[in-house]
Amino acid sequence: VTDSTIFVRTRTxxxxxxxxxxxxxxxxxxxxxRNRRARRGGxxxxxxxxxGVGGLIMAFPFVWQLIMSLSTNTEVQSVTPVFWPAELQxxxxxxxxxxxxxxxxxxxxxxxxxxxxxxxxxxCTLAGYAFARMRFRGRGVLLALVLSILMVPSQVYLLSQxxxxxxFGLLDTLGGLVLPGLFSAFGTFLMRTAFLAMPAELxxxxxxxxxxxxxxFWKVMLPLxxxxxxxxxxxxxxxxxxxxxxxxxxxxxxENMPLSAGLATLIGDRTTDYPVVMAASLLAMAxxxxxxxxxxxxxxxxxxxxxxx
Amino acid sequence: VTSTSQRPxxxxxxxxxxxxxxxxxxxxxxxxxxxxxxxxxxxxxxWLFLAPLVLGISVFYFxxxxxxxxxxxxxxxxxxxxxxxGFANYLALFADPSLYLSLGNxxxxxxxxxxxxxxxxxxxxxxxxxxxxxxxxxxVLFFLPYVAMPTAVAMVWRVIFNGxxxxxxxxxxxxxxxxxxxxxxPGAAIVAVAIVGLWSSLGFSMIVLAAGLKNIPPExxxxxxxxGATRWRQFQSITVxxxxxxxxxxxxxxxxxSFQLFDLLYAILGSSNPVLPKSMSxxxxxxxxxxxxNDKGYAxxxxxxxxxxxxxxTAIQFRLQKRWVQGD
Numbered sequence: 001v002t003d004s005t006i007f008v009r010t011r012t013x014x015x016x017x018x019x020x021x022x023x024x025x026x027x028x029x030x031x032x033x034r035n036r037r038a039r040r041g042g043x044x045x046x047x048x049x050x051x052g053v054g055g056l057i058m059a060f061p062f063v064w065q066l067i068m069s070l071s072t073n074t075e076v077q078s079v080t081p082v083f084w085p086a087e088l089q090x091x092x093x094x095x096x097x098x099x100x101x102x103x104x105x106x107x108x109x110x111x112x113x114x115x116x117x118x119x120x121x122x123x124c125t126l127a128g129y130a131f132a133r134m135r136f137r138g139r140g141v142l143l144a145l146v147l148s149i150l151m152v153p154s155q156v157y158l159l160s161q162x163x164x165x166x167x168f169g170l171l172d173t174l175g176g177l178v179l180p181g182l183f184s185a186f187g188t189f190l191m192r193t194a195f196l197a198m199p200a201e202l203x204x205x206x207x208x209x210x211x212x213x214x215x216x217f218w219k220v221m222l223p224l225x226x227x228x229x230x231x232x233x234x235x236x237x238x239x240x241x242x243x244x245x246x247x248x249x250x251x252x253x254x255e256n257m258p259l260s261a262g263l264a265t266l267i268g269d270r271t272t273d274y275p276v277v278m279a280a281s282l283l284a285m286a287x288x289x290x291x292x293x294x295x296x297x298x299x300x301x302x303x304x305x306x307x308x309x
Numbered sequence: 310v311t312s313t314s315q316r317p318x319x320x321x322x323x324x325x326x327x328x329x330x331x332x333x334x335x336x337x338x339x340x341x342x343x344x345x346x347x348x349x350x351x352x353x354x355x356w357l358f359l360a361p362l363v364l365g366i367s368v369f370y371f372x373x374x375x376x377x378x379x380x381x382x383x384x385x386x387x388x389x390x391x392x393x394x395g396f397a398n399y400l401a402l403f404a405d406p407s408l409y410l411s412l413g414n415x416x417x418x419x420x421x422x423x424x425x426x427x428x429x430x431x432x433x434x435x436x437x438x439x440x441x442x443x444x445x446x447x448x449v450l451f452f453l454p455y456v457a458m459p460t461a462v463a464m465v466w467r468v469i470f471n472g473x474x475x476x477x478x479x480x481x482x483x484x485x486x487x488x489x490x491x492x493x494x495p496g497a498a499i500v501a502v503a504i505v506g507l508w509s510s511l512g513f514s515m516i517v518l519a520a521g522l523k524n525i526p527p528e529x530x531x532x533x534x535x536x537g538a539t540r541w542r543q544f545q546s547i548t549v550x551x552x553x554x555x556x557x558x559x560x561x562x563x564x565x566x567s568f569q570l571f572d573l574l575y576a577i578l579g580s581s582n583p584v585l586p587k588s589m590s591x592x593x594x595x596x597x598x599x600x601x602x603n604d605k606g607y608a609x610x611x612x613x614x615x616x617x618x619x620x621x622x623t624a625i626q627f628r629l630q631k632r633w634v635q636g637d
Contacts, residue, residue, distance in 0.1 A: 064465055153616055266464075
């Protein structure tokens with residue numbers, strides 16, 4: 001059955017008045033309805049089994065990580081698996097702060113994420129608004145140039161970004177970590193799309209009241225863009241918090257790293273203290289996971305619609 | 310003006326350009342003229358608005374792209390300083406077995422992660438059943454890996470894949486299979502990384518596809534049901550064909566992000582793993598040459614090749630899309 005046939009069928013069914021169907025084949029209709037209900041009910045059981053088992057598999061690594069973070073190193077490395085520790089080792093979490101420069105890494109992660117998010121919101125809304133709502137010579141070309149960056153994989157600009165940051169003397173500093181991430185072609189695209197969809201009447205009214213373009217932007221249009229701004233904020237927070245390659249490249253000392261890169265330095269250590277590593281990983285993910293669980297719908301819809309991390 | 314089918318505040322992705330066509334000139338014709346029809350334009354204001362972003366993008370993105378393209382044609386000395394080398398880097402690169410090895414690994418990884426899409430289509434169709442309870446909980450569970458920090462989840466996967474005390478090999482032993490040392494065996498290492506890649510991207514595909522399913526009118530299923538079509542038949546004949554635009558979008562996003570595999574590979578295998586030269590991805594190869602061996606010209610050439618490959622693969626997909634994506 002091609003979909004064109006289905007279209008035709010749908011139209012036919014719609015065209016036939018309901019009483020005719022009922023008069024024509026009462027038994028069939030009743031059976032179909034019962035079947036449908038039965039099948040619906042049956043398929044829900046299958047759906048719950050499939051989605052339930054799938055969901056458990058998805059969540060299992062996090063649960064296993066939690067269990068290991070409360071075990072002893074011997075239990076983690078036991079050849080017969082220990083599914084529950086003999087005694088919960090809460091002490092492992094305290095040891096995270098003794099063994100690793102965890103607090104300074106946490107501080108770095110928070111600082112760079114906040115700065116980048118605020119900067120992107122400011123710069124991308126301003127530029128997105130100008131591209132969507134203002135007229136000036138060269139707008140088309142400039143917009144095409146900015147959007148062309150979206151097509152380029154990040155490796156292509158990484159080498160030069162590193163050299164620039166090195167040239168500014170910002171290696172191993174907060175400045176070096178945040179710099180390229182203050183600007184985003186993607187965010188500009190996102191905000192331009194939002195501003196394009198807004199009605200012009202409000203702007204006109206504000207202009208007649210004597211507001212200048214910045215006042216119109218700041219007082220009238222920006223508040224209307226809040227839903228899209230929150231999408232931009234969520235994508236930026238997630239990307240900035242989780243990103244590995246850039247911090248790996250611009251920092252050398254683990255106390256200057258954000259958590260993502262700091263954790264990576266623990267890999268391959270021959271004498272790994274697994275429970276502490278697991279506790280540190282969970283603590284490092286916690287802020288973002290909590291944000292996700294609190295704002296679940298917002299985050300899921302925002303990321304799914306933006307299509308980018 | 311252009312986005313009539315969109316809810317306000319739900320932005321289109323750049324990749325969804327078909328639906329919300331990106332017109333470089335902006336909304337020149339039709340409807341409301343955003344900034345009025347004044348001949349002089351908006352004077353200096355647009356430039357004040359644009360200055361920070363355009364300056365930043367030029368310095369940190371636009372210039373670097375041009376510079377990398379140029380670097381790919383240069384040779385760098387050990388103590389800095391460069392000489393023009395023409396296509397020497399590219400010639401050396403195309404003769405380098407590491408390129409084909411890392412390309413092969415990247416393709417294998419991409420292939421395995423793409424297996425998640427049919428699974429995601431099926432899961433999305435279950436998630437969208439009318440009146441399904443706990444749907445919100447399922448969405449959260451499946452999406453969780455997508456938002457989690459790759460280096461942090463890599464830590465637990467490293468232990469699950471451990472050859473001596475890992476859970477995976479314990480489970481395999483139960484069914485009589487002697488599992489390999491996943492992380493230190495060349496062929497198995499990339500498969501292990503791909504399993505984690507599949508796990509972390511499945512939720513994203515599923516949610517996008519579930520959103521696409523919402524656009525299929527329920528009357529179609531009712532009509533099919535009246536015709537006595539089974540659930541499986543409906544899935545084949547209605548769900549899949551009408552979902553092709555979303556499947557296409559998810560495929561493109563998955564391929565592009567898989568080609569840029571780095572974080573998971575680096576975090577699961579570890580930078581000192583002897584298996585890396587055999588199991589690295591294209592981006593890891595780039596990272597190694599550019600930042601470990603400090604061969605900037607060579608790394609730039611690798612970056613340009615990655616750029617080109619992603620461009621080619623995306624172009625092919627857009628070409629094929631005309632053949633299998635239904636409707637518009």
